[in-house]
Amino acid sequence: MAVTLMPHTKFQQTLERVRQQDRQEPAQEPAWYQALRDEAWALYQALGVPTHRHEAWKYIDLKPLQAADCVSQQRDPYDWASLEQQAKALGIHIFSLKKAFGQPDILSAPWFPRIEAVLRQTATEATPDAFTALNMALHADVLVVLVPENKQPENKQPDNSQAENNTALNLELESILALGQTKETQFSQPRLLFVLEKNASLSLMLDSRLKAVSVTQTMFFSNTHTSVVLAEGASCNLCYVKAPDSPEATVDNYSFFSTRVFQAAGSRLNLSTFNFAPERDHSVIRQDIQVSLLAENAECTLNGLSVLNGRAQVFNHVNVVHASPHCTSQQTFKGILDGQSVSEFDGTITVERHAQKTDAQQLNKNLLLSDDARVYTRPQLRIDADDVKCAHGATVGQLDDAQLFYLASRGISTEVAQCILTFGFAEDIIQQIPVASWQMQLEKQALQVLGHDNNPKNCFTSCLQPGQECH
Amino acid sequence: MSTSLEALTNQEYKYGFVTDVESDVLPKGLSEETVRQISAKKNEPEFMLAFRLNAFRHWQKMTEPDWANVHYPAINYQDISYYAAPKKPEAKKASLDEVDPELLATFDKLGIPLSEQKRLSGVAVDAVFDSVSVATTFKKDLLKHGVIFCSFSEALQEYPDLIQQYLGSVVPVTDNYFSALNSAVFSDGSFVYIPKNTICPMELSTYFRINTQDSGQFERTLIICESDSKVSYLEGCTAPKFDTNQLHAAVVELVAMDRAEIKYSTVQNWFAGDPKTGKGGIYNFVTKRGKCQGESSRISWTQVETGSAITWKYPSCILVGDNSVGEFYSVALTNHLQQADTGTKMVHIGKNTRSRIISKGISAGKSANSYRGQVSMKKSAVGARNYTQCDSMLIGSACSANTFPYVDVQNASARVEHEASTSKISEEQLFYFQQRGIGTEEAVSAIINGFCKEVFSELPGEFAVEATRLLGLKLENSVG
Numbered sequence: 014m015a016v017t018l019m020p021h022t023k024f025q026q027t028l029e030r031v032r033q034q035d036r037q038e039p040a041q042e043p044a045w046y047q048a049l050r051d052e053a054w055a056l057y058q059a060l061g062v063p064t065h066r067h068e069a070w071k072y073i074d075l076k077p078l079q080a081a082d083c084v085s086q087q088r089d090p091y092d093w094a095s096l097e098q099q100a101k102a103l104g105i106h107i108f109s110l111k112k113a114f115g116q117p118d119i120l121s122a123p124w125f126p127r128i129e130a131v132l133r134q135t136a137t138e139a140t141p142d143a144f145t146a147l148n149m150a151l152h153a154d155v156l157v158v159l160v161p162e163n164k165q166p167e168n169k170q171p172d173n174s175q176a177e178n179n180t181a182l183n184l185e186l187e188s189i190l191a192l193g194q195t196k197e198t199q200f201s202q203p204r205l206l207f208v209l210e211k212n213a214s215l216s217l218m219l220d221s222r223l224k225a226v227s228v229t230q231t232m233f234f235s236n237t238h239t240s241v242v243l244a245e246g247a248s249c250n251l252c253y254v255k256a257p258d259s260p261e262a263t264v265d266n267y268s269f270f271s272t273r274v275f276q277a278a279g280s281r282l283n284l285s286t287f288n289f290a291p292e293r294d295h296s297v298i299r300q301d302i303q304v305s306l307l308a309e310n311a312e313c314t315l316n317g318l319s320v321l322n323g324r325a326q327v328f329n330h331v332n333v334v335h336a337s338p339h340c341t342s343q344q345t346f347k348g349i350l351d352g353q354s355v356s357e358f359d360g361t362i363t364v365e366r367h368a369q370k371t372d373a374q375q376l377n378k379n380l381l382l383s384d385d386a387r388v389y390t391r392p393q394l395r396i397d398a399d400d401v402k403c404a405h406g407a408t409v410g411q412l413d414d415a416q417l418f419y420l421a422s423r424g425i426s427t428e429v430a431q432c433i434l435t436f437g438f439a440e441d442i443i444q445q446i447p448v449a450s451w452q453m454q455l456e457k458q459a460l461q462v463l464g465h466d467n468n469p470k471n472c473f474t475s476c477l478q479p480g481q482e483c484h
Numbered sequence: 485m486s487t488s489l490e491a492l493t494n495q496e497y498k499y500g501f502v503t504d505v506e507s508d509v510l511p512k513g514l515s516e517e518t519v520r521q522i523s524a525k526k527n528e529p530e531f532m533l534a535f536r537l538n539a540f541r542h543w544q545k546m547t548e549p550d551w552a553n554v555h556y557p558a559i560n561y562q563d564i565s566y567y568a569a570p571k572k573p574e575a576k577k578a579s580l581d582e583v584d585p586e587l588l589a590t591f592d593k594l595g596i597p598l599s600e601q602k603r604l605s606g607v608a609v610d611a612v613f614d615s616v617s618v619a620t621t622f623k624k625d626l627l628k629h630g631v632i633f634c635s636f637s638e639a640l641q642e643y644p645d646l647i648q649q650y651l652g653s654v655v656p657v658t659d660n661y662f663s664a665l666n667s668a669v670f671s672d673g674s675f676v677y678i679p680k681n682t683i684c685p686m687e688l689s690t691y692f693r694i695n696t697q698d699s700g701q702f703e704r705t706l707i708i709c710e711s712d713s714k715v716s717y718l719e720g721c722t723a724p725k726f727d728t729n730q731l732h733a734a735v736v737e738l739v740a741m742d743r744a745e746i747k748y749s750t751v752q753n754w755f756a757g758d759p760k761t762g763k764g765g766i767y768n769f770v771t772k773r774g775k776c777q778g779e780s781s782r783i784s785w786t787q788v789e790t791g792s793a794i795t796w797k798y799p800s801c802i803l804v805g806d807n808s809v810g811e812f813y814s815v816a817l818t819n820h821l822q823q824a825d826t827g828t829k830m831v832h833i834g835k836n837t838r839s840r841i842i843s844k845g846i847s848a849g850k851s852a853n854s855y856r857g858q859v860s861m862k863k864s865a866v867g868a869r870n871y872t873q874c875d876s877m878l879i880g881s882a883c884s885a886n887t888f889p890y891v892d893v894q895n896a897s898a899r900v901e902h903e904a905s906t907s908k909i910s911e912e913q914l915f916y917f918q919q920r921g922i923g924t925e926e927a928v929s930a931i932i933n934g935f936c937k938e939v940f941s942e943l944p945g946e947f948a949v950e951a952t953r954l955l956g957l958k959l960e961n962s963v964g
Contacts, residue, residue, distance in 0.1 A: 068551075366881065381896045384863065392902065394887040399878035399908045407902040409861075409893040 022079040024062070024234075027200060031151050041114040049136040053149035060143040069142075072357050072389055073299060073328055078234060078267045100158075105215070110155035110206075128157060131208055135240040135273060142301070145271045148238040152204040160213035160247075205239040209247035209280075216250040216448055221268075233266035240273050243280035245308075250447050251282070255298055256289035256458055271301040278308035285316040285446055287455055289462040290325030292352060299328040306333070306340035306368075317346035318442040320462045321354035321386075331360040335368040335401075342372075347442055348379040349435055349463070350386035357389040362405065366397045375405035380412070380438055435463055510567035516540060519668050522567050526637050526671070529644050539657035539667030546661045552825040553854040553886055554794050556729075556767065564700045564731055566669045611691045622686065631684050631715075632677040636704055639675035646677060650708055654737040654775045654802070662733040662796075663771040666702045670735065673703035678713040678744075687944055689718040692732075700731040707737070709744035711778060716747040716944055729757075729793060734770045742778030742805070747786070749943055751951055754791035759849075762821030765793025772799035776808030779834070784811040786942045788951040789826060790958050798856065800829035803837035803865075810839040813939040815951070817958055818851035818883070827857035827874075827888075832865035832898070843874040844936050847883035848959060854886040861898035868895065872902040877935055879909060879928075879959070929956040 032054060042050075062079060063070035100107035106124070110132075113119040136149055209215055219239075243249055253270065274282055288298055304313050319327045333342045348356040358377040379388045392405040412434050420430035439459045446452045510521060519540050523533040548559075626633050632643065640647055657667040674690045692703060709715055732754065738746050757765025768791075774783035785799040795818075801810030812828040830839035839859065847853035855874045876885035887904045909931050917927035933940070933952055940948050 369881070379893070381893060381898075384894075384896045386896065388891070388893040390889075390891040390893075390902075392887075392889060392904075394876070394885070394904060394906060396876070396878065396886065396906055397884040399881045399883070401878075401906060401908075403906040405887070405902075405904050407889070407891055407900070409891065409898065409900040411896060411899070 022062075024079045024081060028147070028151065031200070035151065041111070043114060046114075046132070049133065050150050053136065053146045054151075056141055057143055057146040057150055060141060060146065063143055069301075069330055069359065072355070073297065073326070075267075078297075081234065105161065106157070106159040108157055110157055111153070113157070124159060124161070127210075128159065128206075128208065131206065131240070131242050134275075135206065135242070138273070142271070144236050144269050145238055145273075145301075148202045148204055148236050148271070152202045152238070155204045155206055158205075158207045158215070158217070160207075160209045160215045162210040162244075163212045200234050202236045203238070205237070207239070207241045207249065207251075209241075209243050209249055211244045212246040213244070214248040216252075218252040218254065218448075218451055220254045221256075233268075235266070236269045236271075238271050238273075241275070241282070243274070243276045243282060243311075245277045246279045247277070248281040249283070251284045252446060252448075252451055253284075253286040253300075254289075254455070254458070255287065255296075256462070257291065257294060257296075266295075267297045267299075269299045269301070272303070274302075274304040274313070276304065276306050276308070276311040276313065279310045280312070282313040283316075283445075283447060284313070285442070286318075286329075287442075287458070288317075288319040288321065288325075288327050289458050290319075290321045290323060290327075290354065291462050291464075292322045294321075294323040294325040297326045297328075299330070301330045303332045304334065304342070306335050306337055306342065308337050309339045311337070311340045313340075313342045314445070315342075315344045315346075316442050316445050317344075318439055318459075319346075319348045319350075319356055320439060320459055321348065321350050321356060322352040322462070324353045326355040326357075328357040329359065331358075332363060333361070333373065334363045334365070335371045335373060336365050338367065338369045338371070340368065340371055342374070344375040344377075345442065345445075346377045347438065348377075348388065349382065349438060350379065350388060351382040353383070353385040355387045355389075357391075358407070359389075359391045359393070360405070361393040361395060362403055364394075364396045364398050364401050364403065368398050369400040371398065371401040371403065373401070373403045377407040378438075379407075379409045380435065381409055382411070382435075432463070436460065439463070508567075508569045509565050512565050513562045514564070514566060514669065518566055522669055522671060525567065526640070528640055531644070531648050532640060535652065535657070536668050539664050540669075542658050543661065543664035543668055546664055548661050552796050552856070553852065553888075554796060554823040554825050556794055556823075559729075559731060559767070561665075566700060566702070567671050569671075626685070629685055630679040630682055632675065633688055634675055636670075636673040636675050636706070639706075643675070643677070646708065647675070647706070650706060650737070650739055651704075652737075654739060654773050655735050655771050660771060662769040663735050666704065666733045666735045666771070669700075670702040670704040673705045673734070674707075675705075676707040676715065676717065678707075678709045678715045680710040680712060682710075682713040684713070684715040687716050687718055689720070691720050692734075700733065702732075703734045705734070705736040706739075707746060707748070708739045709741060709746050709781075711742040711744060714745040717749070718944060718947055719748070719750045720753070729765060729767055731767050731769065732792075734772075736770070736772040736799075738774035738783055740774065740776050740778060740781035740783050740805075740808075743780045744778060745782045745784075746774060747784045747944075748772075748774070748799070749786040749947055751788045751943075751947055751954065752791055752795070753954060755793075756791050756820065756822050757793040759820040762793065765822075766791065768792035768795045768797060770797045772797065773802065773829075774800070774810070775802045776805050776810060776834075776837075778808070779805040780807045780809075781805050782809040782811070784809075784813070784942070785828065786813045786939065787815070787826075788939070788943070788947075788954065789814070789816040789824060790954055792824075793822060795822075795824040795826050797826045798829055800831070801839060802831045802833065803839065803868075804833045805837075806834040807836045807838075808834055809837070811942075812839075812841045812843070812857075813942045814843045815846070815936045815939045815955070816844070816853055816855075817846045817955060818848070818853045819958060820849040820851060822849075822851040824852070825854040825856055827855045829858040830860070830870060832859075832861045832868040832870070834865065836867040836869075837865055838869045839871075841870070841872040841874070842938050843872075844939055845874070845876040845885055846879065846932065846935070846955075846959075847876070847885050848879035850882045852884045852886070854888060855904075856888040856890075858890040858892070859900055859902070860890075861893045861895045861900065863894045865895050866897050868898040870898075870900045870902075872900075874902075874904045875935070876904070876906045877908060877932070878906065928959065932956075932959065 062075060065071050096107055138145060276282060286300055290296060315331060317329055329346055331344055344360050346358050350356055360375050362373040362375055364371050375392050377390045377392055381388060388409050390407045392407045394403055394405060396403055412431060416434055417430050443452055443455045519536050523536055655663050657664055676688060678684055740746050754766035754768055757763055776783055783801050789795050803810050810830050816824045816826050818824045828841055841857060843855050845853040845855055859870045861868050874887055878885050885906060889902050891900055893900055909928060913931060914924055914927050932955055940951055943951055
């Protein structure tokens with residue numbers, strides 16, 4: 014890969030400064046962990062910042078980021094007091110890795126060697142990527158969540174996944190990002206690790222509310238990495254939400270999220286991502302999700318919804334690798350684009366040679382509401398086994414005239430009809446969330462960003478929702 | 485897949501013979517001097533040499549593309565002979581009787597209706613042997629209708645203005661590595677001009693054959709269809725068996741004016757290399773592009789790709805005129821160690837432009853078959869519409885099938901749909917046939933033909949029959 018490093022960019026200078034600080038105060042990290050960081054840093058240096066010549070980074074303009082003057086990085090260990098309390102009650106382990114390195118009771122716990130093995134395993138990747146390497150090299154701390162064997166939510170049958178899930182945890186990613194109302198450019202690289210042991214289950218919502226920052230020369234950069242390791246029969250519901258904390262907020266940022274999932278036999282993953290960007294949003298969000306189905310009967314469902322306006326840009330890169338026979342996967346990503354927003358979907362289904370009887374589906378649907386918005390979609394199949402069922406589809410279009418006419422013929426105004434149809438388009442994804450309380454929150458957010466909530470004419474949408482009163 | 489399905493492809497390549505004709509071959513190697521020599525040999529007008537040299541200079545600055553999903557050892561461009569022609573007196577033969585009987589016999593063997601007696605077939609043929617066009621049939625009949633159908637070299641002498649106006653207008657010399665190389669060294673090809681309000685009275689056809697070892701074939705085809713006219717053009721290709729690879733880098737340009745219709749069909753059966761070792765075979769690196777210049781014009785590509793060691797080919801349509809239509813129908817079959825990375829590009833610029841892509845990929849043996857396509861809806865393409873369907877079929881568990889579609893939409897009134905599926909020939913299907921007393925081989929052939937039906941139905945009469953037979957032969961013993 015011919016990449017030219019640009020060591021003189023402000024961005025590069027920041028990185029080097031952070032790296033320097035890290036080396037001067039090596040904290041309590043053991044040597045093996047430092048070695049992993051060094052390796053990742055060397056890899057990042059070799060790869061350099063990707064340019065539009067890299068297929069996976071083709072449509073992202075990283076120049077503003079390169080020129081940004083990133084000032085501060087969150088360097089203290091994460092403070093998880095309240096979360097740890099919650100975790101204790103549920104019987105799961107949540108801790109800061111940085112702190113744990115100084116706590117003998119954690120280091121000597123019978124499950125810690127497992128965590129160490131996973132940390133080593135997830136530190137390097139088969140296909141190197143500059144920003145995941147950067148996260149490994151410079152992350153301030155790792156939030157570790159470990160769900161012990163057979164840990165099931167109380168009062169709940171394992172197969173009754175639609176019911177309210179008692180182990181549902183809400184993490185405000187904001188607290189990890191330590192993002193405050195500052196005029197300086199923020200720089201953060203959170204790292205999360207979820208390990209679910211045999212037959213364990215966990216539901217987790219990562220709600221990252223991007224705070225309003227003043228527009229002038231302010232840039233926020235975050236590069237979040239999540240590793241999820243599911244042992245046999247484990248089941249995990251993950252939900253990422255990215256939205257500004259108020260619809261009036263002006264957000265100018267680069268947020269990269271990379272997620273790597275490793276699934277053992279019979280494990281299940283339900284991962285949903287939501288991006289809500291209202292009119293004044295200038296955020297650039299890149300999500301890179303890679304799921305490896307490593308043993309038989311593993312299942313994964315990936316859903317995504319982006320409701321974008323303003324100059325928001327969302328780049329979804331998904332790769333589901335079927336490395337073993339009899340696995341199922343499903344990807345459904347939808348986009349509603351208005352304003353000058355941009356959405357990219359680059360999804361791949363990879364079926365390895367011996368992964369017979371694979372059943373994989375992939376769908377990307379886009380609703381284009383403005384002539385200035387732009388959609389790139391690339392649903393890809395790479396298939397090396399012959400006895401498989403794989404299908405993919407992609408559509409880009411507008412609201413259906415016939416549907417609008419149908420509603421009009423029943424006395425519903427065009428405005429309300431459009432409302433019903435766009436919301437219905439989004440609702441498809443929201444309803445696949447297994448946790449009811451999350452569903453309600455997301456519906457509300459979707460309505461808000463679609464601009465439907467304040468309009469009394471659109472009271473139907475409120476009426477559709479449980480627990481809300483009609484205007 | 486059971487062993488019963490593993491034996492149907494070991495049919496020998498029957499066009500693998502070499503014809504013993506004396507050839508006039510340029511020494512291997514490529515330099516500005518080679519380009520000048522080719523141009524001089526063909527006695528070309530000044531602008532043509534300038535065009536070639538410009539292309540050559542650009543080519544030198546370019547790097548070979550590596551994004552396609554194909555793997556081959558680096559090509560040594562200095563180890564190829566860029567010009568090979570059967571030796572013959574200077575003037576082109578007045579009638580077929582004067583053509584080297586060896587050559588005629590060759591084309592007879594290939595089943596090309598060169599001899600004008602075979603009027604029944606009603607197809608006008610331009611036969612290209614190595615670097616030059618050796619015979620064009622039905623020229624006079626066509627001229628009566630105002631249709632010009634001749635070799636590219638003749639066209640350069642007789643209609644230089646038309647060539648100067650249109651050459652490079654669809655595929656500019658700087659377009660890509662292989663088209664730049666072609667622009668610099670192309671030796672011959674076909675030229676078709678259909679005047680206004682003319683429906684070409686017969687199917688036009690070109691037959692390409694590479695005969696000389698270590699030579700490359702760089703042909704250039706230019707088809708211009710004026711307003712309210714219509715033409716259907718066929719192209720077929722074969723090459724002898726050599727254990728070295730030969731490069732075929734052609735460029736095809738189509739221009740369709742107002743309400744004109746061009747239908748371009750290809751049955752490609754170049755030598756695919758040794759089935760076991762993969763040695764030899766043709767590198768088929770072709771740039772084909774049509775421009776729907778006028779309103780309501782239509783360009784339709786149909787291809788049946790069964791040969792070549794490597795195919796790298798994306799017949800495309802640039803839909804400039806309002807209401808213009810682009811179509812792409814493709815069957816790509818790979819077997820043994822063949823590799824194919826093929827697809828199309830539909831660029832929608834005009835209002836209410838429509839395009840349709842139907843691609844069927846069949847991979848067997850240890851081959852790799854990729855569909856790579858782009859649908860681009862520009863801002864001006866109000867009301868544009870695209871439908872894409874690409875299906876893959878895998879035969880055996882050692883092959884691979886990939887789909888890489890690129891969709892780029894900048895217009896809120898455009899509609900794009902893409903769907904793809906992957907399937908195999910199941911034991912159940914074969915069992916069903918067997919129950920009815922139909923053998924495995926016939927059953928497979930029936931299933932494959934059903935799979936490709938949408939594409940075959942687009943091929944002109946005789947070609948459709950040929951294509952059906954060709955697929956059957958190619959897959960013989962790969963399933964069984």
